[in-house]
Amino acid sequence: MKRKSMLALLLLVFTTGCIIDTQIIDEILLIQTIGIDKHDEDQLKYTVTFPVFLEQGEENTLSMEVQSIVSETTEEARNILNQRAQQPLRYGQVRVTLFGKSVAEEGLEEYVKSIYRNPRIGSRIYLSVTDASTEEVMSIEGEKQKRIGLYFSDLIEQNIRFESIPETNMHLFLFDMYSDGKDAYLPLIKKAEKIPQIEGLALFDSDRYVDSIDLNETYFFSQLRDGNQGGTNQFSVKHEGKQEYVVIENVFSDVRYKEKTREPYPVYDVDLKVQAEVTSFTGNINLNNSKAVNQVKKQIEQSIKTECEKLIQKFQDANIDPLGFGEKYRSQTRDWNPTKWKDTVYPNIEANVHVHLEILQSGAIE
């Protein structure tokens, strides 16, 4: 009796395998990149790329397929795509979603929400804005086309690791977008000379793309945002009456915000500590001479300061707050009013950047 009931229970467990649809990796198509563009007034163009493995053939050949669909909503586009596909399309391996400029300018919330809603798609996927239409950016000629699926995610990942852009993914974008006192940013991709590359950052006001900064400004932005562990930049300095260039690589940097006064408008002291090494310079600056080093250091500090303050001013003029001054203000006040902050306080705050640069070393030669 006991054995029989156990057997029945076991059988029950095994039969469940037949009820759920199996998804065999050879028999589904895994989408890797999604692009969303504006097509007409109220239509979207939805582009996806997925690899297709040929079952028969001499070698295991891999080909990449790009498909575009015009439709009103992204969900509808997915349906149409699935009807057309030779095998079911699945979203578990999406790495990047690209948004065309015109879509991003109108607001990304509904699209990002629909991705966030889908439990199949991870939180670490990259979102990015393209300068032209995504379809155009996604069509690359030659060898690279075969790897288009992972091309954009590799591009962004590599740049984050190299610290040319600050860390970004869908979770961080959602966090900033839904925060009252902070505005979001995404990497901006542009196609230059037929090759897509990172152009800088697209800055958002809530979910609308309003402004952008280039890679040079991004270098200062990442340091102001949370300090970083790398990144290289070139500065021009005057040495013995001549214009020279010094390239420094950040080893470590740290940033601290202090509110000095609040009334009538807040004034912030931004202390930026940078430890860097000189990787290259023009002319003959003797970097073993502490006086010369000091001179160079002073000038670099000054130019970092001006660049940072210019950047903050730029954000204030556009009335966006990607550095999160609002969050700093909110955490210090008991009557926080997001609209008042955005309309009257933020445009009038003042930020004084103080840079402390420390040159650690200058390489293996004198």
Added chain:
Amino acid sequence: MHVKVKEKFQVSPPMVFFIIHAMQVGVGMLGFQRIIAKSSGYDSWIPVIIAGVVISLVIRMMYYILKVNHNDVIEVHRNLFGKWLGGLLSLALILYFYMTGVLVLRTYIEVIQVWVFEDLPTWVLTVLAAGFVYYVIKGGFRTVVGLCVAGVFIPSILFFILLMPLEYADFLNFLPIWKHSLKDILAGAKDTTLTFIGFELLLLFYPFIKHGYRSHKWAQLGHWASVVVYTLLMIVTLAFFSEGQLKITIWPTLTLLKIIEFPFIERFEYLGISLWLIIVVPNIVTAFWGASRGLKRLFSIKQRYVVLFMVLTLIIVVPPIDNRQAVNTLNEWVNQIGFWVIIAYIPFLCAVQFIHSKWKRKNET
């Protein structure tokens, strides 16, 4: 009638730690943060602690009632309210325990349907769970407790893994502390009590504990372990999400797991959901054990038949609850009832018991 539980069916007092903790940590842990944050925002960790203190007091009250009677709640009801009214109250309580079991099972099935198998019909998992529940309860109370112990130890690694999303933590979210009104905080505390529901089963399994009253400290310990786990998870969640983002996320704990990535496993939440079964099963089994035990005591029928009957009704009751709205409505109902059971009914019972004892003593002298 006074039923004494044989010693070979009893468990030692420290086991109460596991039963209470296993009952409190359940499927509610996947999504409690959003519900509390709706009223208390970034201050939501405060209501968790407040609710912890309140429930600690309720556990104290339960031990007072049970100590005086040396028996379970069925006997207490009969002593205080007589055969008919007492029996009716017991029946209501049994129905409530049954419903919590149904709720936990259905909510977990919903999570599986949304996150893992979207085309899995509800009845499949219900039938599987029904078989399992019957099998475990047939093994007696000690088997149920054994499952609770496993349900505390095995998933405990998950709690360390849940600290990993601190990679993206922004602790500025917490400042300034206590910016919500007292009313909002208390509303949050009310919602928190729901996540702690489950410990009231003590009212039924008390006679199964050796030297019952000595288990009080273990019950408190189990409860405070839950409070610590919930508070820590709440703090991680509040640092990880911004307020607006948290408000649209139904299962914040799973979304937290989603960000974790190991070189050998890209999407950790699938592992988390599967492991959660080990947390959820003791919940369901203990609730059904309690309900069947109650019916057995009330009508003097064999517990095995009661369990069989319950398990069969499960297969009829659960599958018709088939969409998000229905699951949500059921959640709200049971939670509302649970809140009043904990906050109003148990203190009421305690007060009646207190007056009754006083009155009895007076009559005797």
